[in-house]
Amino acid sequence: MMNLELVVKITDELTEIVWEKWQSKLYFVSEKKLVPKIERGIYLTLEERQIKTAELTKSKSANQATIGIEVPWELEPALLLQQCINAWEENGLKVTTKNPTEKIPSNQYDNLTAFQSDLFDVLKFLGYPMEKVKKKPAKAQHRWNKNVSEITFYIDYEGATGKAIWRKRNELVLLKGAKLKAEAPLNKDGSIGFAVRFANQLRAEKADKVKDFTTVEDIVFKSVNELGNFLYFAGTNSWLVLKDDKGNTIDSYTVVK
Numbered sequence: 001m002m003n004l005e006l007v008v009k010i011t012d013e014l015t016e017i018v019w020e021k022w023q024s025k026l027y028f029v030s031e032k033k034l035v036p037k038i039e040r041g042i043y044l045t046l047e048e049r050q051i052k053t054a055e056l057t058k059s060k061s062a063n064q065a066t067i068g069i070e071v072p073w074e075l076e077p078a079l080l081l082q083q084c085i086n087a088w089e090e091n092g093l094k095v096t097t098k099n100p101t102e103k104i105p106s107n108q109y110d111n112l113t114a115f116q117s118d119l120f121d122v123l124k125f126l127g128y129p130m131e132k133v134k135k136k137p138a139k140a141q142h143r144w145n146k147n148v149s150e151i152t153f154y155i156d157y158e159g160a161t162g163k164a165i166w167r168k169r170n171e172l173v174l175l176k177g178a179k180l181k182a183e184a185p186l187n188k189d190g191s192i193g194f195a196v197r198f199a200n201q202l203r204a205e206k207a208d209k210v211k212d213f214t215t216v217e218d219i220v221f222k223s224v225n226e227l228g229n230f231l232y233f234a235g236t237n238s239w240l241v242l243k244d245d246k247g248n249t250i251d252s253y254t255v256v257k
Contacts, residue, residue, distance in 0.1 A: 014036070084116055091130060149166055153250050159181050175215075176218050179213060206230070
């Protein structure tokens with residue numbers, strides 16, 4: 001469990017953090033401000049809070065934001081720099097250095113790793129990414145078309161069954177005779193999640209069209225996801241659940257490529 005005890009001093013020139021646990025200091029200097037000289041230091045230059053370079057000497061340019069790290073006396077700065085470079089590389093970050101590659105002695109690895117791990121925790125806490133952020137895939141977009149309105153799609157998921165026709169852009173019709181999933185899924189702690197609450201609300205609104213978990217009239221929904229909530233409490237990608245008589249999904253007919 002992370003436990004940080006830091007003393008912070010903020011001035012017009014820089015932010016100084018005193019780190020008693022390691023008898024160390026960290027300096028955060030914004031662009032065009034003077035970076036202090038650190039006797040046993042490592043200097044990180046930044047672009048939009050991303051670490052770009054790591055060196056044992058400070059940059060002559062004052063145009064980049066910089067983090068200065070005062071290396072604890074029991075650690076060798078060059079070896080700590082190498083340990084950080086190795087860790088960034090493992091985490092998918094590209095941080096460059098002009099310092100020659102160092103081989104870390106096995107008898108120093110534990111101390112170097114301990115400080116590097118604590119340092120990364122501090123930097124992450126302060127909003128500096130220490131690993132590559134994976135971009136979430138863009139959410140697929142779907143578009144109604146006249147051809148799809150002529151297809152009957154079949155539903156068979158976790159006990160819920162039915163037929164649906166995407167009649168108009170905002171009208172997805174669940175045909176009479178569909179069977180609803182009866183038992184709502186619960187969270188691990190036994191509570192009801194948002195999807196279930198939303199589904200229960202939908203079912204309450206359309207209660208006059210359902211008897212014994214079977215629809216007795218056609219019901220019009222605004223979207224595929226709304227239909228999925230109503231029938232089986234969501235929990236899956238409904239665009240892949242609705243299929244034609246050949247097994248082709250409604251996604252394959254309507255996804256925008």
